[in-house]
Structure formats: structure tokens, C-alpha cells
Amino acid sequence: MTVIETMGKKSKEVARVLATAGALKDKALHSIADALIENTDYILEENAKDLAAGKEAGLTNALLDRLALSPERIKGMADGARQVAALPDPCGRIISGGKLKNGLEVTKVTVPLGVIGIIYEARPNVTADSAVLCLKSGNAVILRGGKEAINSNKAVATVMRKAIEIAGLPADCVQLIEDTTRQSSIELMGLSDYLDVLIPRGGAGLIRATVENAKVPVIETGVGNCHVYVDEYADVDMAAEIIYNAKTSRPSVCNAIETILVHKNIADKALPLIKAKLDEKNVELRGCEKTIEILGDSVKPATDEDYATEYLDYILAVKVVNCINCALNHIAQFSSGHSECIVTENYTNAEKFLNSVDAAAVYVNASTRFTDGGEFGLGAEIGISTQKLHARGPMGINELTSMKFIVKGNGQVR
């Protein structure tokens, strides 16, 4: 047995303990929170090693910032653990039930998924956040973080494992793969005897590689090629505010927009207003011919590649469309199924957009930036699913559960 297979086997064993651990899970979360605070200095020392290595290796400032921990960020991890502990237990909820004609009582109840694998990149807080959500939902977790954060991840995992043991649960509820070669993540993706699901948390490349290579069920997260469609019946000031917010409040995240579609009958009025707002943040526009006709040569021409790109930057593609159906067709062609918005005062068009667009979240007259577990009231999120199987949109602890049928009889045979 390889190291990772052995970890899988251990996870499957402790998953049986966790499935009936009840309130001990919350005790472990509080224990983790205490331990993270107590061990702040140790975690920061280990994090400093990663930062030094990162600088040496020439990581960008953006990457170094993601990698960096601070007393505040560690407190954030601890606070997160306490908040999750305060949520209701997602397991053991009765979804439905009743008596069949033959007297059998059939009840559908939520149970943990079992063993969850998480593959992620350079942010060490993902180590704590993921472990906390998996633990709360009664799942054993195997973590495989990026090599840039390995010392930080080891420190956080060590602290958490001790804390879990103190609370009376097996340390192996949380395991970290210390081998950060490509081989170790490929092996994790193939661990079908032990893993119930694999969740990649990171950029498009990581997610694609996971979907391509995994032999276990995967939940795809995070890619967001999102649109705002400004309908001919839009309030143009509201449209400009929503577009400004959805593009510039945090361009690097998946619920930020990448393209706007503007109805031709309102384009002359709306586009200059929208551009004026976006100019405040120096957003680069790439537009169709009509857009350039209206806004002038400062707008670069947009290609189909632009419409397909998740910029995650201060860049926005713009297209003037002839009708709402043209907008719906464009979205059907280019959307990644994350978050899509129509700005309109027209009831029929609003309903048409809501019903026709195939995405995790479909908006009327609000910024796509709200697609988020915290904003939607899930307590905390492990990611935003852009697939349709199992979970779609922001995933909280309820989405980390499965279910089973409990059947009680008194001798029934078929």
C-alpha cells in the first residue's frame, strides 16, 4: 500500500466514527479554534519559511499575498471554526418519510458523504476552512495543498489534528498529503476505493486537470464567465451601478462579470453612462462594431475569444444585441453557468430571462457578486459548484451530505 492509499484506508475507518459522532464534532471545532489562536506564533514561523521560499522562487506579489498569514488571518480561521460549530448539524435531518401501504415506514435522512478529498493551491487558510466544513458535516478529509504553502499547511494541519484528538475524535479525521509532487495529486484523483468525492478549489487549470484525471466523483467549482444583459426596458442608471459593482468590486473572483450585452434600442443612452462609471476604475473595454461606433476608438475590438474569456481583471467585453433572444443565445453559447443577470423593468422579459438561462444563479436587477455562500445565508461555503450534479451554486455544509433510506418493518416480504 502506498502512503496515500494508507491515508485513504484510515479516512474510511474514521469516517465510520465521525458518522455517529454527534456533538463531539462541534467540540472538535472549538478545540481547533482555541489551538489555532494558541499556536499563532508557530504557524507564523512556518508560514515565514514559505514566504521566504516564495520570494526566492520569484512568486508574484499577488501570489505572495495569498500565501501570507497574519495574526488577523489566523484569527479569521479560528472565528470561522466557531461560526461553523454554531450551525445546526447537517446530518440526521429528515428529508421526507411516511408509511407505505404494506406498513413499511420509509424515511429519507441526511448522512455524511464519507471521505472527501480537497485539492487546492497556495492559500493556507483553505487548509483550516475545508477541514472545518468537512468535520462539521461528519466527513473525513484528505487535503492536498500547493507546494508553495507546504510548511504553513503542515503547521495548520498538525495543530488541528492535535486539537481534534483532545476533543476525543481520531486525529485522522483530517489528513494532509505532504508530498506535493504532481504524482500525489494524480494518485488522490484515482483513489476510488476510498474517496466519495473530490473537490478542486482553485483556478481553471486545476479544475480541468481534476475533471480530466479523476476516477472518483468530482464537484467542479468556480469558473465564472458571467454576463449582465441590459434590456431595452432597463433603468440605465441602475444598469450602470450594477455593472460597475459586478465588474470592479473584486474583479479576481468568479462571480465578477466578464461581458455585458446591451439592447440596441437603449445602447446610445446606456453605453456612455456605463463607460463613465467604469472609467473611474480604468476598466478596459473590448466591444463589437456598434459599441465602438457609439463609444469611439478608445474601445478595442472584441473577438469571440474575448467573449469566451474569464478575464478576472479590469477588462470587460461589450456587445450590442438586437433582441432579448440574441442575448439569451449569446449567454447559452458563452456562459460557464455561474451567475447571469438581466437589468429590466419589464415583467415578461424578466421572467423569460429567469426561466431560460441555464446557470447556478440567475438575477434580475442585482449584482452577480451576491452568488456566495455567506451572502445566501449558508453560513460558510466550500466552493461554488458550476456543475449540475449533486450541488449547484454556493455549497455549504448541507451540500457535503448524502442521504440514506431508513426502512422499518415487522416481517414484510415482497
Place this chain on the structure above:
Amino acid sequence: MTVIETMGKKSKEVARVLATAGALKDKALHSIADALIENTDYILEENAKDLAAGKEAGLTNALLDRLALSPERIKGMADGARQVAALPDPCGRIISGGKLKNGLEVTKVTVPLGVIGIIYEARPNVTADSAVLCLKSGNAVILRGGKEAINSNKAVATVMRKAIEIAGLPADCVQLIEDTTRQSSIELMGLSDYLDVLIPRGGAGLIRATVENAKVPVIETGVGNCHVYVDEYADVDMAAEIIYNAKTSRPSVCNAIETILVHKNIADKALPLIKAKLDEKNVELRGCEKTIEILGDSVKPATDEDYATEYLDYILAVKVVNCINCALNHIAQFSSGHSECIVTENYTNAEKFLNSVDAAAVYVNASTRFTDGGEFGLGAEIGISTQKLHARGPMGINELTSMKFIVKGNGQVR
């Protein structure tokens, strides 16, 4: 573009139509039912070609029986379509919803999955049954049946496609891959640009091959290594009846049992009773040393391989266990997570078994044969999921849906 890619593209297009087709879906199902009856002779002629080819190729009688259609079986397909039409629409159900503090109204509603691929073997009625369930739940479907049934499948698909068009929906809601080479199923498993989910319906080999090769989300169905545990507090007569039913009422199906575990304190009393019942159907027993001690040399010795095998036949493995925890450990090691049963009159042991066993359906004092969409009141089933993601246990039309968040605002930004 290959033939199969073109089919995928068409499916994705018609999926947009189906998503908002409402009552037209039921109209199409009735139209299919009518057309199947009207075209009975044509379908039987094509089926006769498959049967002749099958005899030529030396198929077993069991396989030929699965392949054979009759006026009654065709009527069964038509009746199935009408029954499914009578079910409530699984799409557009509101799962949850409410207003956020910022005034946004967030509603979670069910929507179709989109495009479903079904890979199956020699039973031509799966062609109609699968298409009917997919259509009802608003999904476009691509069918890939076994080569033995290709003429029957083509006939059924042609009849259904015409009927769907007559009802006013695009024929491409249902497409059949006519190429039955291995290559075509491999290509379908990799159709990640178009397929939302792939469901293999068939034996363990097909399911394993699909899980190994698929690049799209798969729902695993059907493998059932199921157990009955006879607790020391069991009513032994009830235990014998349940075991007799669960083993012999239909040994070839996934909810039949393959191993019984008997508590040592009751084994002397229970095993002879159980054997006497099973002898009525000449069930071959393979037992542990203690079993042979009690029942004599007519019982063959059982190996770990026996405990791991889904016999699907008149063979049953038997093990005497020292305690309920021993039974739970055996089940955790060998169960495929399908259906597991305890026979007991003891409350604590019943609850312990229900809470600890990790399976789609867990029973007290009833035959595992009830794990079935029809029995559980789902109307009809597309399969029994043995994975934990998305759906577990019998899957009906509700399990062929996803969901989306509908968000209504009046200018909210974050």
C-alpha cells in the same frame, strides 16, 4: 465534428427548448404511448431480426429472453409512458426561498439536468423507459444500447422520435447512437462539452468501464452485495422468511441478498430453520467453520472471495459472528452500499444498525427486495444509485433534476 459530437450539440440545443416545454412534455409521452402500440408489428419485425442474429451468435436463453419483445412487453412500455405522464412535473418545484436582509429574494427551484447519456445492454425496453423518464424531467437524452438489440432499439427510437415531433417538440429530444462499437461508447463517455451526466444501466463490467473512462459526471447504479444480519434477539421464523424472500424471490437483481450473518447465540436455533426454507429452492450454502459445524458437510466452506461476490444466483454465503459489532465490521468491509438488513426485536441494536451501516437503504425486519423506485413510491425508476453524490438508492424523475437560484432585486450591489 464527429457524428456523436453533432448529436451532443443537437441535444444541447433541444435541451433549451425542453427546459421550458411545460405540459408539452406530457403530450409527447402520450403520443409516444400511442405510437408504440400502433407500431407494434413494425417493432416486433425488427426485434425478430435481433433474435435471429442472437440465436446465430449463440446467445444464452437468458440473454435472448431479455432481448425478446412481445405485444405485452410493448404495451408495458406504452403503459409506463402514460404512468410517467401522470406524475407531477419534477421541474419548477420550489425547494426553499426567502428574503435576505438586503431585500434580495432568493428562491431555489428545480430545473432539468440538461443532457443525459444512457449506456445500456441488451434490453430494448430500456430504450423507451429511459427516454420517457428523461423527457418527463425536461432532459434531452442520448441513448447507446447494446449491439444485440440494435434493430429493436432503432425501431423503438424511430417510433418515439416521430411521436415527439407530432406532439410539437423536436425529435432530437431523443437520439440513439447507431454505432455499437466500443469506440462509440468511449466517445460518449468523453463528451464533456455536451453531457451533463452519464448513467450506465447494466452489469458490473459496464459500470466499472464507465466510471474508469468517463470524463463527465457519472451516476453509478446497481451493484448490490447485500446482507441480512440475524441478531441474537431475532424472531428466528421471521428471519427465515425474510432471508428466503430476499434470496430467492428474484436472485438475479441487485436488491437480492448474497450473505447472511448470524449471531453465535442464536445460530444453533436459526440456521437449521433458514436452511430448511432455502432447501425448498435448492439454494447452495457456503459457510464459515461454525456454520458447517451446525449444518453439516452439505455446506461448502466460504472464502473471503465468497463474501465479496454478488452471486446473482441461488447461492448464499453464511457467517456466524460473535457480536453485532462483528456484523457491522463485516458489512463495512464487504457491502457495496446498496441494501442491508438487521432482523431483531431489540430496540438498541436496531437503532445501532440503522445509524451505523453506510448504505442506500438500511432495514429492520423487512426484505431488502423493497429497495426499488416503484415500491418506494417514486412512480418509476431509472436505476438504483450506489454512489453518494447527487442521488442514492432508487432514482425517479426527481433525481433527474438539478436546481438553480432565482435572485430578484431592485438594484442591490455588494
